[in-house]
Amino acid sequence: MSDQVLALRDHCPRIVAALAAAGRALVCTDFDGTLVPICEDPDDCVLDGSMRTTLAALHRPPRLQVAVVSGRRLVDVRRRVGIEGITYAGNHGLEIEGDGWAFREPNADACRRLVQTAAERLQPLIDAIEGARIEHKELTLTVHYRRVRTKDLPALRAAVGQLSSRVLGPGRLRLHGGKQVIELRPDVGWGKGQAVEWIGRRLECRGEHRVFIGDDETDEEAFAACGDGITIRIGDRGTPTAARYLAATGELSAFFMMLRRALDVRDTVRPAEAGHAGRRGDGEACRGI
Numbered sequence: 100m101s102d103q104v105l106a107l108r109d110h111c112p113r114i115v116a117a118l119a120a121a122g123r124a125l126v127c128t129d130f131d132g133t134l135v136p137i138c139e140d141p142d143d144c145v146l147d148g149s150m151r152t153t154l155a156a157l158h159r160p161p162r163l164q165v166a167v168v169s170g171r172r173l174v175d176v177r178r179r180v181g182i183e184g185i186t187y188a189g190n191h192g193l194e195i196e197g198d199g200w201a202f203r204e205p206n207a208d209a210c211r212r213l214v215q216t217a218a219e220r221l222q223p224l225i226d227a228i229e230g231a232r233i234e235h236k237e238l239t240l241t242v243h244y245r246r247v248r249t250k251d252l253p254a255l256r257a258a259v260g261q262l263s264s265r266v267l268g269p270g271r272l273r274l275h276g277g278k279q280v281i282e283l284r285p286d287v288g289w290g291k292g293q294a295v296e297w298i299g300r301r302l303e304c305r306g307e308h309r310v311f312i313g314d315d316e317t318d319e320e321a322f323a324a325c326g327d328g329i330t331i332r333i334g335d336r337g338t339p340t341a342a343r344y345l346a347a348t349g350e351l352s353a354f355f356m357m358l359r360r361a362l363d364v365r366d367t368v369r370p371a372e373a374g375h376a377g378r379r380g381d382g383e384a385c386r387g388i
C-alpha cells in the first residue's frame with residue numbers, strides 16, 4: 100500500500116492542471132469495474148454513451164492520448180469501447196494496438212498451446228459446476244465464478260488446482276486472482292505494468308504525465324510499476340492499494356469531464372492568455388467532484 104492513499108476529489112485541480120499543461124500526456128484506463136460497472140455476465144458490459152463521448156474528446160494526440168488496458172481480448176475490448184484512433188491493450192497487456200501499429204508479447208505467443216490444453220482439461224470439470232464459465236482468450240484463460248454457489252467454490256478451486264505441472268509452473272502458466280475470477284496467464288514477466296510503461300515510451304510521454312486507472316488485483320501490478328505516474332484505484336474507502344489516489348465508482352466520469360474542460364480552455368484561449376485562462380478553467384472544472 101502507498102504510504103498515504105489520497106482521495107482523488109481533493110487533488111483533482113492540481114492533477115487536471117498538470118495534465119492539461121503537459122506537452123504530452125497519457126491516460127490509461129482499465130475497462131471492467133473502471134469504465135463500466137462489473138456485470139453478472141461479462142458479455143453484458145456496455146460502455147455508456149456519455150463516457151464514450153468524453154473519452155473520445157479527451158483523445159487529442161499528441162498532447163493527450165487515451166489507452167484502454169484490459170484483461171479482455173483486444174478485439175473484445177476494442178469492440179466494446181468503439182473509439183477510433185486510441186490505443187487498446189488486451190489480455191492484461193500481452194497484445195497492444197495503436198493508431199497504425201501493433202505489438203504482441205513474443206513469449207506469450209509460445210504459450211498459446213498451453214492455454215488451449217488448460218481449456219480442454221478444465222472444460223468438463225467446470226461444466227459440472229453450476230454457474231461457472233470458462234473464457235478462452237487465446238493468450239490467457241479466465242474461469243468466472245460470480246454465479247457459483249459458495250458451497251461449490253472448493254470444487255471449482257480443486258478443478259483448477261488439479262492442472263498438471265506440464266501446464267502450470269515457472270515458464271508455463273501462472274494462476275492469478277481477481278474479482279470473482281481465476282486467471283491463467285503465461286509466466287513471461289509481462290502484465291499491465293509493463294504494458295503501460297511500453298505504451299508510455301511508444302507514445303513518448305514522460306512518466307509523471309502518465310495516468311493509470313484500475314479497480315482490481317491485476318491493476319495493482321501497474322500501479323506499482325508506474326513510478327512517479329498518476330495512479331488511481333477505483334474502490335471504496337479503505338481499499339488496500341499501491342495507487343496514489345482512490346476514487347469512488349462514479350467519480351471517474353466527473354474527473355474525465357474536468358480534464359476535457361481544462362483541455363478545451365487551453366485549446367480555445369490565445370497563447371498569451373493561456374496561463375491565466377488555464378488556471379481559471381481548472382478551478383471551474385474541479386467543482387463537480
Ligand SMILES: [Mg+2]
Nearest residue numbers: 129131132315
Ligand atoms: Mg477491472
